[in-house]
Amino acid sequence: MTGVTGDSGGPGPGARTAGEVLADYLHHQSTDFLRGLRLHRESGSDAEGAGEAAWHLRAAARRISATLHTFRPLTDETWADQLLSELGWLSGTLAREHACAARRDRLMAALQRLTSPAPDSEEGESALSAGAARAGALLDRQLTLARTRAHSAALQALGSSRFHAVADSVAVLASEAPPTRAAAEVPAAEALPHLAEQAHRRLTEAVTALPLSRAGHPYNADALAPDPRQDSPWHQVRMLVRLSRYAQEVIAPGHPDPRLTDAGHALERHRDAAEAAAAASAAARTPRIAPATAYALGVLHADQRHEVEAARYAFGRAWLPRARGGGTHG
Amino acid sequence: MTGVTGDSGGPGPGARTAGEVLADYLHHQSTDFLRGLRLHRESGSDAEGAGEAAWHLRAAARRISATLHTFRPLTDETWADQLLSELGWLSGTLAREHACAARRDRLMAALQRLTSPAPDSEEGESALSAGAARAGALLDRQLTLARTRAHSAALQALGSSRFHAVADSVAVLASEAPPTRAAAEVPAAEALPHLAEQAHRRLTEAVTALPLSRAGHPYNADALAPDPRQDSPWHQVRMLVRLSRYAQEVIAPGHPDPRLTDAGHALERHRDAAEAAAAASAAARTPRIAPATAYALGVLHADQRHEVEAARYAFGRAWLPRARGGGTHG
Numbered sequence: 001m002t003g004v005t006g007d008s009g010g011p012g013p014g015a016r017t018a019g020e021v022l023a024d025y026l027h028h029q030s031t032d033f034l035r036g037l038r039l040h041r042e043s044g045s046d047a048e049g050a051g052e053a054a055w056h057l058r059a060a061a062r063r064i065s066a067t068l069h070t071f072r073p074l075t076d077e078t079w080a081d082q083l084l085s086e087l088g089w090l091s092g093t094l095a096r097e098h099a100c101a102a103r104r105d106r107l108m109a110a111l112q113r114l115t116s117p118a119p120d121s122e123e124g125e126s127a128l129s130a131g132a133a134r135a136g137a138l139l140d141r142q143l144t145l146a147r148t149r150a151h152s153a154a155l156q157a158l159g160s161s162r163f164h165a166v167a168d169s170v171a172v173l174a175s176e177a178p179p180t181r182a183a184a185e186v187p188a189a190e191a192l193p194h195l196a197e198q199a200h201r202r203l204t205e206a207v208t209a210l211p212l213s214r215a216g217h218p219y220n221a222d223a224l225a226p227d228p229r230q231d232s233p234w235h236q237v238r239m240l241v242r243l244s245r246y247a248q249e250v251i252a253p254g255h256p257d258p259r260l261t262d263a264g265h266a267l268e269r270h271r272d273a274a275e276a277a278a279a280a281s282a283a284a285r286t287p288r289i290a291p292a293t294a295y296a297l298g299v300l301h302a303d304q305r306h307e308v309e310a311a312r313y314a315f316g317r318a319w320l321p322r323a324r325g326g327g328t329h330g
Numbered sequence: 331m332t333g334v335t336g337d338s339g340g341p342g343p344g345a346r347t348a349g350e351v352l353a354d355y356l357h358h359q360s361t362d363f364l365r366g367l368r369l370h371r372e373s374g375s376d377a378e379g380a381g382e383a384a385w386h387l388r389a390a391a392r393r394i395s396a397t398l399h400t401f402r403p404l405t406d407e408t409w410a411d412q413l414l415s416e417l418g419w420l421s422g423t424l425a426r427e428h429a430c431a432a433r434r435d436r437l438m439a440a441l442q443r444l445t446s447p448a449p450d451s452e453e454g455e456s457a458l459s460a461g462a463a464r465a466g467a468l469l470d471r472q473l474t475l476a477r478t479r480a481h482s483a484a485l486q487a488l489g490s491s492r493f494h495a496v497a498d499s500v501a502v503l504a505s506e507a508p509p510t511r512a513a514a515e516v517p518a519a520e521a522l523p524h525l526a527e528q529a530h531r532r533l534t535e536a537v538t539a540l541p542l543s544r545a546g547h548p549y550n551a552d553a554l555a556p557d558p559r560q561d562s563p564w565h566q567v568r569m570l571v572r573l574s575r576y577a578q579e580v581i582a583p584g585h586p587d588p589r590l591t592d593a594g595h596a597l598e599r600h601r602d603a604a605e606a607a608a609a610a611s612a613a614a615r616t617p618r619i620a621p622a623t624a625y626a627l628g629v630l631h632a633d634q635r636h637e638v639e640a641a642r643y644a645f646g647r648a649w650l651p652r653a654r655g656g657g658t659h660g
Binding site: 224289 | 443444445446458459461548549551554555556611614619620621622623624625626627628629630631632633636637639640643
């Protein structure tokens with residue numbers, strides 16, 4: 001927490017008010033957002049450029065949202081809640097296309113890994129290779145269609161008056177200070193770390209509810225258990241990790257907590273694998289598919305659910321070593 | 331190695347010749363074999379009794395075989411090789427019925443675990459539950475048929491003149507010393523530990539060739555890789571663990587090495603899971619099955635291949651802690 005508390009010495013942000021630090025962070029993020037928007041308009045039919053632009057838009061929108069969420073008591077709450085809601089809509093719309101593309105890539109890579117030709121293939125493997133090609137084609141078709149739909153929806157969203165209103169709100173943040181309350185007039189070191197620690201406490205409390213001890217035993221086979229609600233607490237923690245990570249960006253810029261970074265990566269992998277497993281499962285319900293295709297989709301589903309389990313194990317490894325030593329937070 | 335080397339003090343087996351210690355061990359095992367044979371004849375239509383009898387027969391046959399194998403240089407080698415070959419035939423024949431039953435139980439338990447009803451089932455799980463019941467019925471039918479065939483084959487073997495010849499050879503061991511060579515006239519402590527250590531060295535050399543470092547990283551997904559030959563070195567080590575374990579029984583009765591016991595259990599689980607995965611894969615090639623059935627068999631196959639991977643991890647954990655500290659063997 002060097003940035004705000006001024007531990008790093010020098011004329012750091014420690015001398016500034018909470019409102020000034022927030023305005024500074026939001027200024028940077030909204031500038032990034034507007035740059036992403038410009039890139040997107042310039043990308044035209046360049047899919048890669050459009051993808052990169054959307055990435056910038058999403059990254060900035062996520063950070064602005066997280067900041068409004070964590071430091072809400074310092075801001076005009078009506079304004080913050082309104083912008084939060086609209087940024088949530090925008091992020092969701094923009095994220096879908098990327099998610100479909102990433103899910104397709106993940107499943108194709110998994111099929112590749114499960115079926116790449118072995119020197120002397122035995123009979124035991126042929127049930128998979130027979131169906132894997134057709135399963136791949138089916139998933140490719142379904143996820144490409146979903147991606148195309150998500151792309152159209154995103155384009156439509158970016159041309160809507162609703163989007164222009166969000167973009168205008170963000171553009172204001174690029175030049176003006178956000179509407180704050182009197183509480184934001186205090187020195188940054190007095191107000192910001194406290195709220196960041198509250199966010200971190202919500203995270204550590206949610207982690208406490210996770211079956212971490214169980215997840216720390218490899219090959220526990222929990223992720224394949226038929227409990228459809230088992231992923232939710234992990235998804236919840238993923239969002240809280242993100243909030244805590246961005247709060248750290250505000251109060252200690254340039255000092256990312258590697259534990260939060262690793263934990264976040266593990267839980268993103270958890271989400272990606274869970275969604276890929278669901279896509280394989282959904283594809284298996286396509287009418288009139290061949291048994292060999294369904295078999296390959298079953299293998300793929302189980303493979304991705306084991307990836308879910310592996311991600312939980314990785315989260316535990318990222319989280320626990322420092323928790324054992326006593327963290328600096330909550 | 332207290333028994334033979336006499337470290338335990340007292341009038342232990344250290345004072346006896348190698349031939350006497352071998353004769354003693356083989357006497358015990360052949361008595362167990364004959365008891366198993368009597369139990370089997372008395373069991374009639376009592377399937378549980380017959381199963382228990384077969385278990386005794388197999389356990390004794392395995393130990394006699396292992397002893398003839400490891401301590402072969404002390405015995406009449408023509409006699410040992412002949413008996414080894416016949417015991418191998420008998421063990422294989424008797425093991426098949428048990429293996430079919432165990433495989434069926436393992437797969438039914440896995441299906442149960444993968445599909446036991448969750449309170450509020452989501453759409454994402456229904457593809458599995460729809461097919462799991464039919465997959466279970468299919469596997470049950472196929473493995474019960476295989477078991478019935480194995481049972482008939484075992485009964486036929488037990489009534490054959492070939493079996494009576496083996497039983498006669500074993501019966502001789504229950505009352506007479508085995509045909510040994512002059513080398514067996516030396517004190518047990520001079521000849522037996524040396525041969526047991528050779529067996530152990532063959533084991534440690536085979537373990538060195540295993541990808542243990544890789545297997546020690548949980549969730550490496552190796553077991554689902556399409557290399558049909560990947561299991562063989564592990565199966566080979568399983569047999570060498572068994573030889574080493576039984577050699578320990580000869581030279582240090584009542585002092586089982588927990589490391590060998592744990593390593594052996596892990597590799598038995600490895601073999602069972604690999605065979606169960608192959609059975610699920612084979613069932614998926616049954617003509618005219620429903621896609622939902624094939625999907626469930628795919629999930630089951632992947633689940634059992636992950637069990638294979640988990641067993642490799644468990645083997646590494648059983649094997650390495652003491653290897654790191656520097657073992658007493660080889």
